[in-house]
Amino acid sequence: MVQAPIPVVVNGAAGKMGREVVKAVASAEDMILVGAVDRSPEIQGQDIGEIAGCGPLEVPVVNDLQATLVLATQERGLPVMVDFTHPDSVYENVRTAIAYGVRPVVGTTGLTKEQIDDLAEFADKASMGGAIVPNFAIGVVLLQQAAVRASQYFDHVEIIELHHNQKADAPSGTAIQTAQLLAELGKSFNPPMVEETEKLAGARGTRTGxxxxxxxxxxxxxxxxxxxxxxxxxxxxxxxxxxxxxxxxMPGVLLSIRKVLPLKSLVYGLEKLL
Amino acid sequence: MVQAPIPVVVNGAAGKMGREVVKAVASAEDMILVGAVDRSPEIQGQDIGEIAGCGPLEVPVVNDLQATLVLATQERGLPVMVDFTHPDSVYENVRTAIAYGVRPVVGTTGLTKEQIDDLAEFADKASMGGAIVPNFAIGVVLLQQAAVRASQYFDHVEIIELHHNQKADAPSGTAIQTAQLLAELGKSFNPPMVEETEKLAGARGTRTGxxxxxxxxxxxxxxxxxxxxxxxxxxxxxxxxxxxxxxxxMPGVLLSIRKVLPLKSLVYGLEKLL
Amino acid sequence: MVQAPIPVVVNGAAGKMGREVVKAVASAEDMILVGAVDRSPEIQGQDIGEIAGCGPLEVPVVNDLQATLVLATQERGLPVMVDFTHPDSVYENVRTAIAYGVRPVVGTTGLTKEQIDDLAEFADKASMGGAIVPNFAIGVVLLQQAAVRASQYFDHVEIIELHHNQKADAPSGTAIQTAQLLAELGKSFNPPMVEETEKLAGARGTRTGxxxxxxxxxxxxxxxxxxxxxxxxxxxxxxxxxxxxxxxxMPGVLLSIRKVLPLKSLVYGLEKLL
Amino acid sequence: MVQAPIPVVVNGAAGKMGREVVKAVASAEDMILVGAVDRSPEIQGQDIGEIAGCGPLEVPVVNDLQATLVLATQERGLPVMVDFTHPDSVYENVRTAIAYGVRPVVGTTGLTKEQIDDLAEFADKASMGGAIVPNFAIGVVLLQQAAVRASQYFDHVEIIELHHNQKADAPSGTAIQTAQLLAELGKSFNPPMVEETEKLAGARGTRTGxxxxxxxxxxxxxxxxxxxxxxxxxxxxxxxxxxxxxxxxMPGVLLSIRKVLPLKSLVYGLEKLL
Structure with a gap:
């Protein structure tokens, strides 16, 4: 029996990440793009495939998320909505999706702890799967998992993160998150072997608790x-x-789309889907 | 309640690895060196601590494994024997240890598949724990485990191994083993994207099945x-x-000593003890 | 005294490299873009700045190289022509430039040894500077120079080159070139210390003479x-x-533009200009 | 005509570095070890080859530098003295060598600026070559020279130095020296592209002037x-x-021995001999 392709609606389809998702879904054999929602007025009605640069897909850009979800659900049943929109609209988008029986896969950042808890509760009541994923890079999640495992056997560890010089903050959020994951083991790293002296302040980097x-x-x-x-x-x-x-x-986005289908609740983080 | 230290006999104690084990056991707070066996005639009776370069341990080198195990078992109960000897004696050493109720931790290479199976059966009958460990480097095992996990999500992988130029064979045994572990997934890696051409033969390295x-x-x-x-x-x-x-x-040797104590059978590979 | 900006004509201005050059010249304070030549019919007359994505530059795309050079020379005197066109037109382009007193900086590949010699002779007669540069990446040239220097003191060296899997040939042209530069020293590298055995053919890579x-x-x-x-x-x-x-x-292109000005002959390779 | 081997006296021959020098000189075809001086009383008269672990050399350890230099000069003419002794004796050792017409190659640290100037003057008067080399690692010097060259073309650079955790001070002396060499160009590196913020103090390392x-x-x-x-x-x-x-x-030590022969004055730093 051939499995029917998973219907996917992309919200924020004409943004940088949205266009990547459109291309990735279009080339995934087990998925079909059934809707492309974007608020930008100048591209309404245009084919999202042309905008994304992957050739015509016969899916026009529209700006009404609700109508798109209703139509997709009626025609295709149980679609997944991928959301790469804005911090100020993502909460409403996810509520809308769940209300209409559509599984959200959310890459948009900016949801507060309270909003996430609220959405999780709402999904629970509806027995509706979904995923909020701050970082879709599978390699980063694998690295963090391997690091957590290694930290059980190694007592000494340092992290170097390297970014382009237009990044304003240091350390990177991902490096801080890695350090927090290692910290969850409850052990103290890098016990000093000698009395260290910084001849130039800052040379040894920063040191977490x-x-x-x-x-x-x-x-x-x-x-x-x-x-x-x-x-x-x-x-x-x-x-x-x-x-x-x-x-x-994109591999993380596609994997999330596949893995939310059987879920009955909202999960946070790609690691929950690996 | 303070735990009594684990009594350890080192077989092949004056060899390069044996001396490292002596030092490591001597500095482990939860272990005590109770015997040092080595065949080299010129060092019989000398203190193994002096030979290993960690100061006097009041453990003389002897050449009778059986007598040492008997004595250690009587005085201390249930010791562990670490074996870094020779391919031609290791099988007998392990049988002897099991026969005398001593748990073997074996770093000596050269056991055949049949010998390993035979020793495993012998240990099973005696309900005696033990470990045969071809590579005690915890980092290598962690790397291989992390690689196996990553290979579920990545379809493309290459291995580079780098060694001093007095190593005669290529690729290294460890690299071949890593490739074999990845192969166990049953998938085919590195599907070609273009028709590759080697302008100079061998440039692309070797390619496993x-x-x-x-x-x-x-x-x-x-x-x-x-x-x-x-x-x-x-x-x-x-x-x-x-x-x-x-x-x-050494961390892998010490971990193996600790982990074989509760075992009732013989395990193969450090990964079974992590 | 303020130096007048260097007038630059870009030939092949709407190609991938051409557009980068247009942007780089437009943001260099000591240069001014005075002509953009490209054969693509559909963009004739359009502003090259808009095409390159750096805002209007009031330089329309034209398809007549000769006329552009004549005009630029009359209005601005002694301009430089950067050529990123096609292997089949580059030879003529460079001859034309030299004939009209314009210094060529050539990134287009495909010139034969004979063509290069011929152009060099032509430039010599005209006492006209110019540069043919197969690789404008300053980092690559610096690496190669540092490697040549190191090879005087080290007898053992291996090269690893890593590229995306859509590159068909191996090793890369740059790696081969690096090996050739090291070979010019006339010494034999990697004298074997042991009899090497490839358990899997190709593991040790390729080996030059x-x-x-x-x-x-x-x-x-x-x-x-x-x-x-x-x-x-x-x-x-x-x-x-x-x-x-x-x-x-781009740093290599800009550096070449600046460095050809005082030259009286044609040089080959960025290393001649560093 | 076969060149006579260079006669070498090692001062501090039984120390860690001295023994390495003995081995290196013994295996260099163009050198011959003619004297081994060391103050340690318990090894006087023993063969330095045995102590260094390279087999008998028929060169006994003695403690009289002056007598050794006199004898070596009489028998062999113009030897080189390699000095790896102590900060408190190195100045006298070098003066003695020069006084007796022996070229010093000095790896001992601790000479003050004044002492170095004084020795240089003394060597000048005697038209005697010599070298004071704080770091004999050729690779480090090559790296620093390549870095200085690269810094002419790159405006952005960061240094990472990595050492075992028994090193007390940070950054390492070599890293500081590299930064000083880059600074000699007189330019300002790493012009900021954004307003940087350290969320955790020290994350961005230290920053030189x-x-x-x-x-x-x-x-x-x-x-x-x-x-x-x-x-x-x-x-x-x-x-x-x-x-x-x-x-x-050792390659740096041997190179220094060869290169001081034709010198008429004292040089400082391996880079002066490359």
């Missing part, structure tokens, strides 16, 4: 890179992830 | 390094292990 | 990377260049 | 490593040196 050192490099020519280095007598174990293109998020 | 490419670098100044590189559109995920000293095996 | 080993990695997610690794007892010296964007060639 | 960022990593399993990373739009150029063994200094 659990003793993890983090270093941030900023250079033009870099994109987004993270390196977690574990050390023990006679050995070094290094995990590194390099991002060079937005395309790196 | 499952499509995994392996490259071997040999240079003075290198020691022992392995890199597994996964690629997907827009991202690279790299796992690397660097060995610089025999000391890197 | 001078003994330099080259390894080619191909993975999606990679872009264009080269690593030259020198080894000696107790030390490793590594040079690595990573390319992530066509923008990396 | 010229804007060079330095980051220090400390982990067991590391030995001594330095990485200089240059960035520009679309490209990264990385220079890395890894030290794994004291042996890495």
């Amino acid at each position: 659990e003793g993890i050192q983090i270093h941030s490099i900023r250079l033009p020519g870099l994109i987004a890179h993270q390196e977690v280095i574990f050390g023990a007598a006679g050995q070094i174990y290094t995990l590194r992830h390099d991002t060079s293109d937005r395309a790196c998020f | 499952e499509g995994i490419q392996i490259h071997s670098i040999r240079l003075p100044g290198l020691i022992a390094h392995q890199e597994v590189i996964f690629g997907a559109a827009g991202q690279i995920y790299t796992l690397r292990h660097d060995t610089s000293d025999r000391a890197c095996f | 001078e003994g330099i080993q080259i390894h080619s990695i191909r993975l999606p997610g990679l872009i264009a990377h080269q690593e030259v690794i020198f080894g000696a007892a107790g030390q490793i010296y590594t040079l690595r260049h990573d390319t992530s964007d066509r923008a990396c060639f | 010229e804007g060079i960022q330095i980051h220090s990593i400390r982990l067991p399993g590391l030995i001594a490593h330095q990485e200089v990373i240059f960035g520009a739009a679309g490209q990264i150029y990385t220079l890395r040196h890894d030290t794994s063994d004291r042996a890495c200094f």
